[in-house]
Amino acid sequence: MTRRVRASIHIAALRHNLQRVREAAPRSRVMVVIKANGYGHGGVTVARALADADAFAVAGIDEALGLREAGIEGRVLLLSGAHAGAELEAASRHRLDVVVHHETQLEMLERTRLPRPLAVWLKVDSGMHRLGVAPEAARVFWRRLKACPQAGEHVRLMTHLANADDRRDPATERQLARFRASTEGLEGERSIANSAGVLGWPQSHAEWVRPGIMLYGISPFVGGVAANDGLQPAMTLSTRLIAVNRVPRGEAVGYGGTWVCPEDMPVGVAAVGYGDGYLRSLPSGTPVLVNGQRVPLVGRVSMDLISVDLRTQPDARPGDEVVLWGRGLPVEEPAQLAGTIPYELVCRVAQRVEWAVDGED
Numbered sequence: 001m002t003r004r005v006r007a008s009i010h011i012a013a014l015r016h017n018l019q020r021v022r023e024a025a026p027r028s029r030v031m032v033v034i035k036a037n038g039y040g041h042g043g044v045t046v047a048r049a050l051a052d053a054d055a056f057a058v059a060g061i062d063e064a065l066g067l068r069e070a071g072i073e074g075r076v077l078l079l080s081g082a083h084a085g086a087e088l089e090a091a092s093r094h095r096l097d098v099v100v101h102h103e104t105q106l107e108m109l110e111r112t113r114l115p116r117p118l119a120v121w122l123k124v125d126s127g128m129h130r131l132g133v134a135p136e137a138a139r140v141f142w143r144r145l146k147a148c149p150q151a152g153e154h155v156r157l158m159t160h161l162a163n164a165d166d167r168r169d170p171a172t173e174r175q176l177a178r179f180r181a182s183t184e185g186l187e188g189e190r191s192i193a194n195s196a197g198v199l200g201w202p203q204s205h206a207e208w209v210r211p212g213i214m215l216y217g218i219s220p221f222v223g224g225v226a227a228n229d230g231l232q233p234a235m236t237l238s239t240r241l242i243a244v245n246r247v248p249r250g251e252a253v254g255y256g257g258t259w260v261c262p263e264d265m266p267v268g269v270a271a272v273g274y275g276d277g278y279l280r281s282l283p284s285g286t287p288v289l290v291n292g293q294r295v296p297l298v299g300r301v302s303m304d305l306i307s308v309d310l311r312t313q314p315d316a317r318p319g320d321e322v323v324l325w326g327r328g329l330p331v332e333e334p335a336q337l338a339g340t341i342p343y344e345l346v347c348r349v350a351q352r353v354e355w356a357v358d359g360e361d
């Protein structure tokens with residue numbers, strides 16, 4: 001039997017989730033965030049599936065050029081901007097939008113000759129203190145960009161929310177107020193909302209929203225359930241059982257013997273491990289689906305294998321399907337048990353996994 005972990009990407013779910021964005025933010029244009037290879041779903045696959053998005057966003061130039069090479073013609077924004085004159089030139093040649101979030105980037109833009117002006121988004125730090133110019137400096141930057149021949153006529157304004165994933169956190173209102181005050185009266189389209197902003201903070205919608213995680217059918221909220229927001233999982237990670245063994249009562253399973261059989265019982269071995277991106281920190285008790293039924297992981301995750309308790313599935317056989325997350329088992333569940341967020345689980349699905357795209361119709 002071949003050892004195949006498979007990441008199935010559900011095109012219809014991606015499209016459905018984009019529709020949910022449009023319903024939630026009906027007056028905004030949608031910039032689909034596909035950094036980190038489309039959150040592990042395949043950046044080109046997602047861009048093709050969501051070709052009617054108004055724009056795409058990636059972190060850096062390599063990702064953007066990869067999209068262009070694959071024939072993606074739509075608008076693409078570099079969220080981290082350019083870090084060298086050559087990157088600005090490439091951005092200009094390939095019609096990429098760039099973020100300017102720092103004085104060095106503005107200076108570079110002012111002194112670099114470009115084949116054609118760039119569409120620029122000025123990023124203001126409204127309180128996250130990661131990327132962005134200080135609110136007090138926003139007007140000066142905006143004026144310099146307006147005067148810069150390398151920047152296109154329209155200067156767009158953006159900021160990023162740090163705490164929008166908690167609907168009760170007052171920090172979001174403070175960020176919104178700071179962004180509003182620092183950009184008041186400046187002409188230009190604005191963009192603030194990530195997925196949590198789209199779903200939880202309508203006052204953040206502005207002219208452009210920038211959803212990522214919700215397009216993949218995952219809740220952006222702490223302890224959130226994507227189905228409650230009408231989202232459908234866009235990835236199902238699955239494998240097969242490759243062995244079913246009877247293990248006697250009192251015997252331990254896996255490295256370190258961290259889990260001991262409470263009775264004589266069937267233990268299934270599934271072909272997936274941390275080498276595939278199924279995190280080693282996932283504890284005993286983490287649910288997986290065997291033939292659609294939930295069973296618990298037992299013992300440690302190894303590089304290529306996991307063990308599962310099959311006492312409730314005595315008919316399970318080698319070759320049967322095992323779902324790690326996706327349809328029927330939201331990735332939010334294992335993520336929480338691993339002490340991380342679902343973003344990390346989907347981003348870390350390894351290259352060796354087999355990719356399959358379904359529902360392309």
Ligand SMILES: *Cc1c(COP(=O)(O)O)cnc(C)c1O
Nearest residue numbers: 033079160194195210211212213
């Ligand atoms: C990643 C990112 C987003 C999307 O965030 P989600 O939480 O995945 O919706 C939006 N804007 C910026 C600047 C980002 O880096």
